[in-house]
Every structure is written in structure tokens, then in C-alpha cells.
Amino acid sequence: MFPNPAPRPYFENWLRRTRKQLSRSGRLTEMAMHLAKEEGNTPSYWSVFLREVLDGEIVPTLDLLTLIDLSLAKPIQNQPVGLQLELF
Numbered sequence: 712m713f714p715n716p717a718p719r720p721y722f723e724n725w726l727r728r729t730r731k732q733l734s735r736s737g738r739l740t741e742m743a744m745h746l747a748k749e750e751g752n753t754p755s756y757w758s759v760f761l762r763e764v765l766d767g768e769i770v771p772t773l774d775l776l777t778l779i780d781l782s783l784a785k786p787i788q789n790q791p792v793g794l795q796l797e798l799f
Contacts, residue, residue, distance in 0.1 A: 725776065730765050732783045745782050750775075 733739045743757035750757075763769045771779070 719770075722770065722776075725780070726765070726767065729779065729783065733761070733765065742779065742782060746778070749778065 733742060739758060739761055740754070743754040743761060746752075746757040746761075747754045760769075764771055
């Protein structure tokens with residue numbers, strides 16, 4: 712009998728959020744193409760790798776996890792210059 716794996720709450724939350732973000736049509740392919748450009752290898756390699764990660768078969772390195780997170784993050788939209796909210 713094998714001991715229970717150590718709890719990984721951060722990774723489990725990241726995995727749940729990432730599955731949701733990559734579930735839209737074409738989003739996994741976009742991420743695979745981005746990783747191929749940034750890290751090398753082919754988009755098909757990264758597609759298989761991402762599917763294995765999303766299925767919980769493998770755990771990515773912290774660097775790769777952060778790169779995926781940064782790629783999925785929504786850009787911050789600044790208010791246009793000249794638009795200022797009145798305080799009073």
C-alpha cells in the first residue's frame with residue numbers, strides 16, 4: 712500500500728482554474744503554440760504535455776507553471792488619459 716500523496720492545495724487550485732481557462736475551443740492549441748515559441752519543441756509536443764498536466768498525470772515545474780499562468784492572465788486595462796472620476 713502506498714502512502715497518500717502530500718496535499719498540494721496551490722497546485723490543485725491552479726489546475727482547476729487552468730482547466731477552466733483552457734476548456735474554450737482552440738485555447739489549448741494557442742497555449743501550445745505560445746509554449747513552442749517561448750520554450751522550443753513543437754506545438755504538438757506541448758499539446759500532449761498540456762493534456763497530461765490537465766489530466767493530472769504529470770506536474771509541471773514551477774517555472775513552466777508560472778509561464779502558463781502569465782500567458783493566461785488577463786491584461787490590465789488602464790483608464791484612458793483624460794478620464795478622471797470626480798471624488799465629490
